[in-house]
Amino acid sequence: MTRVALAATGPAPLEAGLEAAADGGNAVDAAIAAALSAMSTEPGVVSLMGGAYVNVWPAGSDPVVVDGNVEMPGRGLDPSAFGQGVRQVHTDYGGGVTIGAGHGSVANSGALQALSLARDRFAVLPWRRLVEPSARACREGYRIGAAAALYLGIVRDTLFGDDAEAHALVTGADGGAVQPGETCLNVDLADILELLAVQGVSLFTTGAVGRVFVDDMAANGGLVTAADLTAYEAVVRTPTMRSVGDWSVALNPPPSVGGPMLAAMLGQLAHHEQWTSAEVIDIQRRVLAYRLSVHDRSRDLDADGHALLASVERHGLAGLPTSASTAHVSAVDEHGNACAITMSAGYGAGMVIPGTGILLNNALGEPELNRLGLHAVPPGTRLASNMAPTTARSAVGSALAVGSPGADRITTALMQVLGRSLLLGDDLQQAIDAPRLHVRFLDDGSPRVEHEPSDEIAAAAAGSGLPAHRYPGPHMYFGGVGAARLGADGLFAAGDARREAAVGVSP
Numbered sequence: 186m187t188r189v190a191l192a193a194t195g196p197a198p199l200e201a202g203l204e205a206a207a208d209g210g211n212a213v214d215a216a217i218a219a220a221l222s223a224m225s226t227e228p229g230v231v232s233l234m235g236g237a238y239v240n241v242w243p244a245g246s247d248p249v250v251v252d253g254n255v256e257m258p259g260r261g262l263d264p265s266a267f268g269q270g271v272r273q274v275h276t277d278y279g280g281g282v283t284i285g286a287g288h289g290s291v292a293n294s295g296a297l298q299a300l301s302l303a304r305d306r307f308a309v310l311p312w313r314r315l316v317e318p319s320a321r322a323c324r325e326g327y328r329i330g331a332a333a334a335l336y337l338g339i340v341r342d343t344l345f346g347d348d349a350e351a352h353a354l355v356t357g358a359d360g361g362a363v364q365p366g367e368t369c370l371n372v373d374l375a376d377i378l379e380l381l382a383v384q385g386v387s388l389f390t391t392g393a394v395g396r397v398f399v400d401d402m403a404a405n406g407g408l409v410t411a412a413d414l415t416a417y418e419a420v421v422r423t424p425t426m427r428s429v430g431d432w433s434v435a436l437n438p439p440p441s442v443g444g445p446m447l448a449a450m451l452g453q454l455a456h457h458e459q460w461t462s463a464e465v466i467d468i469q470r471r472v473l474a475y476r477l478s479v480h481d482r483s484r485d486l487d488a489d490g491h492a493l494l495a496s497v498e499r500h501g502l503a504g505l506p507t508s509a510s511t512a513h514v515s516a517v518d519e520h521g522n523a524c525a526i527t528m529s530a531g532y533g534a535g536m537v538i539p540g541t542g543i544l545l546n547n548a549l550g551e552p553e554l555n556r557l558g559l560h561a562v563p564p565g566t567r568l569a570s571n572m573a574p575t576t577a578r579s580a581v582g583s584a585l586a587v588g589s590p591g592a593d594r595i596t597t598a599l600m601q602v603l604g605r606s607l608l609l610g611d612d613l614q615q616a617i618d619a620p621r622l623h624v625r626f627l628d629d630g631s632p633r634v635e636h637e638p639s640d641e642i643a644a645a646a647a648g649s650g651l652p653a654h655r656y657p658g659p660h661m662y663f664g665g666v667g668a669a670r671l672g673a674d675g676l677f678a679a680g681d682a683r684r685e686a687a688v689g690v691s692p
Contacts, residue, residue: 209310250423254568254570284531293414306421331685334367427455446596522584587603589666623635665686
């Protein structure tokens with residue numbers, strides 16, 4: 186048995202991760218088991234057919250990031266196949282978001298490939314043992330979390346109403362929206378997971394699930410082909426490193442967007458030993474304005490990401506031009522291994538792979554990830570991503586894994602939590618609980634400070650000259666940070682009350 190601290194997204198993922206630790210698994214085993222469970226038991230929030238990044242810092246070795254983000258599909262298709270197959274769905278989520286759904290919104294997924302590769306390189310338990318808790322939860326019942334229930338209550342009919350199988354998965358026992366705490370089943374997915382435990386990821390590429398998937402895509406105007414499934418490879422990348430106080434921090438590198446933005450923000454925040462909300466507002470405004478003008482319209486995210494990092498490293502923020510749904514698990518074990526996994530399926534495409542219980546992603550229909558337009562990049566291109574799973578190690582050997590869901594609030598939430606914990610010395614839970622702010626750029630391009638109740642933040646917002654919007658209390662809009670840490674006082678996990686969290690330390 187290995188002692189592991191785990192911050193997960195709900196009871197089923199927490200149980201899966203701690204079960205892996207009890208069987209002798211390390212932090213990577215626990216995180217992968219929890220991630221698989223989250224993708225199986227949080228319908229509408231994440232899915233097995235989404236993207237994921239796995240940030241691993243093994244004890245005594247260098248950190249790596251396994252990139253399993255979604256890709257633009259369409260290998261082998263005629264050009265006439267692109268630019269269609271997407272329906273617009275207006276939702277009240279997040280104050281009003283119009284998303285693209287349907288078969289043409291589905292990107293080529295890589296989450297399972299990333300988890301499998303991370304298991305092969307860094308875990309100790311067999312793949313079968315990491316999948317089994319998810320299959321059991323889907324067959325015996327899992328509790329719907331508050332975040333999933335809130336989202337599904339908004340989009341159940343408008344997004345999922347066109348597909349009877351999908352609609353049934355997001356409908357409660359009384360025929361209405363599922364309620365927080367309600368127990369749900371997904372027997373079809375349980376059957377698939379049992380096959381996945383034996384056959385591995387090939388089930389979803391060249392196997393039975395992959396074949397049904399591409400046939401359904403071809404029959405309904407989708408772009409994912411058999412060539413896309415077999416061509417996909419998870420990529421092992423070298424993290425972007427930053428020094429923050431006494432800590433070395435490993436961040437998601439380009440071509441992700443979230444990692445470079447967080448690196449730029451943290452690097453600047455580290456220049457202010459006793460930073461205030463005024464510095465946070467200024468840094469966020471300048472970095473996120475750069476993102477809006479460059480990264481959100483980039484055709485080469487890798488090159489633009491490295492250009493951002495080099496510019497900020499050399500010139501600071503003076504070098505910058507002035508122009509939804511995610512889940513996260515963090516694990517650290519007693520030996521100092523740290524693993525942070527962030528996964529996303531977007532807002533959901535509104536349907537399942539027939540007969541499988543697997544809901545599909547809508548990454549090609551997420552407006553914030555497709556500023557260039559519908560199907561505007563070549564097949565095989567990794568799409569933009571806000572995900573920023575992070576690991577860190579201190580000079581005295583402490584280890585940290587941390588991350589958050591929350592679209593473009595991922596980076597601003599982590600900036601403030603890491604700033605408080607690593608620079609100001611706040612207790613990890615205290616850093617997560619503290620009021621947050623986010624500089625939001627509205628549709629007209631103007632910035633506005635959105636914040637939770639805090640006199641200090643309110644005064645800083647007024648002093649910035651920017652308009653402000655105050656939320657009445659802590660809100661899931663500002664992310665849901667989960668962190669696990671090994672320090673001098675042992676293992677500790679901390680979760681965020683803004684989005685339902687489940688934390689624990691194995692005996």
